[in-house]
Amino acid sequence: MIKVYISGPYSKHMVEGTRNAILAAEELRKAGFLPFVPHLSLLWDLICPSPYEEWIMYDFRWLEVCDIILRLPGESPGADREVEFARNICIPIFYTTKEIING
Secondary structure, eight states, rough: OEEEEEEEOSSSHHHHHHHHHHHHHHHOOOOOEEEEOOGGHHHHHHSSSHHHHHHHHHHHHHHHTTTTTEEEEOHHHHHHHHHHHHTTTTTTESSSSHHHHOO
Protein backbone atom coordinates (compact mmCIF):
# COMPACT_ATOMS: atom_id res chain seq x y z
CA MET A 1 0.00 0.00 0.00
CA ILE A 2 1.16 3.50 -0.76
CA LYS A 3 1.73 5.45 2.46
CA VAL A 4 0.48 9.05 2.29
CA TYR A 5 1.52 11.70 4.80
CA ILE A 6 -1.29 14.26 5.26
CA SER A 7 0.11 17.76 5.72
CA GLY A 8 -1.99 20.85 6.34
CA PRO A 9 -2.98 23.67 8.66
CA TYR A 10 -3.21 22.80 12.34
CA SER A 11 -1.97 25.41 14.82
CA LYS A 12 -4.50 28.24 14.31
CA HIS A 13 -7.64 26.08 14.18
CA MET A 14 -6.65 22.69 15.56
CA VAL A 15 -10.03 20.97 15.42
CA GLU A 16 -10.89 22.28 11.94
CA GLY A 17 -7.44 21.38 10.61
CA THR A 18 -7.69 17.91 12.14
CA ARG A 19 -11.16 17.42 10.66
CA ASN A 20 -9.95 18.40 7.18
CA ALA A 21 -6.97 16.06 7.44
CA ILE A 22 -9.19 13.17 8.56
CA LEU A 23 -11.64 13.74 5.70
CA ALA A 24 -8.79 13.70 3.15
CA ALA A 25 -7.29 10.62 4.80
CA GLU A 26 -10.62 8.81 4.73
CA GLU A 27 -11.03 9.50 1.02
CA LEU A 28 -7.55 8.09 0.41
CA ARG A 29 -8.12 5.10 2.72
CA LYS A 30 -11.28 4.18 0.84
CA ALA A 31 -9.31 4.37 -2.42
CA GLY A 32 -6.76 1.84 -1.13
CA PHE A 33 -4.03 4.09 0.28
CA LEU A 34 -2.54 4.05 3.78
CA PRO A 35 -2.75 7.62 5.13
CA PHE A 36 -0.88 8.96 8.15
CA VAL A 37 -2.57 11.93 9.89
CA PRO A 38 -0.14 13.81 12.15
CA HIS A 39 -3.02 16.05 13.26
CA LEU A 40 -4.26 13.19 15.43
CA SER A 41 -1.57 14.12 17.94
CA LEU A 42 -4.09 16.77 19.02
CA LEU A 43 -5.51 14.53 21.73
CA TRP A 44 -2.10 13.14 22.69
CA ASP A 45 -0.75 16.67 23.18
CA LEU A 46 -3.76 17.64 25.31
CA ILE A 47 -3.02 14.73 27.64
CA CYS A 48 0.80 14.86 27.51
CA PRO A 49 1.88 18.26 26.17
CA SER A 50 5.19 18.58 24.35
CA PRO A 51 6.90 21.57 22.75
CA TYR A 52 5.98 22.34 19.14
CA GLU A 53 9.45 21.49 17.79
CA GLU A 54 9.29 18.02 19.37
CA TRP A 55 6.06 17.34 17.47
CA ILE A 56 7.59 18.62 14.22
CA MET A 57 10.61 16.33 14.61
CA TYR A 58 8.27 13.42 15.44
CA ASP A 59 6.27 14.18 12.30
CA PHE A 60 9.43 14.35 10.17
CA ARG A 61 10.35 10.81 11.29
CA TRP A 62 6.97 9.58 10.06
CA LEU A 63 7.28 11.57 6.85
CA GLU A 64 10.57 9.81 6.11
CA VAL A 65 8.78 6.45 5.85
CA CYS A 66 5.89 7.69 3.71
CA ASP A 67 5.83 7.33 -0.07
CA ILE A 68 4.13 10.63 -0.86
CA ILE A 69 2.84 13.75 0.88
CA LEU A 70 -0.51 15.46 0.44
CA ARG A 71 -0.37 19.19 1.20
CA LEU A 72 -3.84 20.43 2.08
CA PRO A 73 -4.78 24.06 1.33
CA GLY A 74 -4.29 26.84 3.84
CA GLU A 75 -1.57 28.84 5.47
CA SER A 76 0.66 26.75 7.70
CA PRO A 77 4.33 27.30 8.48
CA GLY A 78 4.55 23.75 9.88
CA ALA A 79 3.03 22.19 6.75
CA ASP A 80 5.35 24.33 4.63
CA ARG A 81 8.28 22.89 6.59
CA GLU A 82 6.96 19.36 6.01
CA VAL A 83 6.74 20.00 2.26
CA GLU A 84 10.28 21.39 2.21
CA PHE A 85 11.51 18.37 4.17
CA ALA A 86 9.71 16.03 1.73
CA ARG A 87 11.24 17.87 -1.22
CA ASN A 88 14.72 17.52 0.30
CA ILE A 89 14.36 13.75 0.66
CA CYS A 90 12.69 13.34 -2.77
CA ILE A 91 9.18 12.44 -1.61
CA PRO A 92 6.60 13.40 -4.27
CA ILE A 93 4.27 16.22 -3.26
CA PHE A 94 0.58 16.31 -4.21
CA TYR A 95 -2.00 19.01 -3.56
CA THR A 96 -5.31 17.17 -4.00
CA THR A 97 -6.60 13.73 -3.17
CA LYS A 98 -7.78 13.43 -6.78
CA GLU A 99 -4.19 13.79 -8.04
CA ILE A 100 -3.20 10.87 -5.84
CA ILE A 101 -6.21 8.66 -6.53
CA ASN A 102 -6.15 9.20 -10.30
CA GLY A 103 -2.38 8.66 -10.37
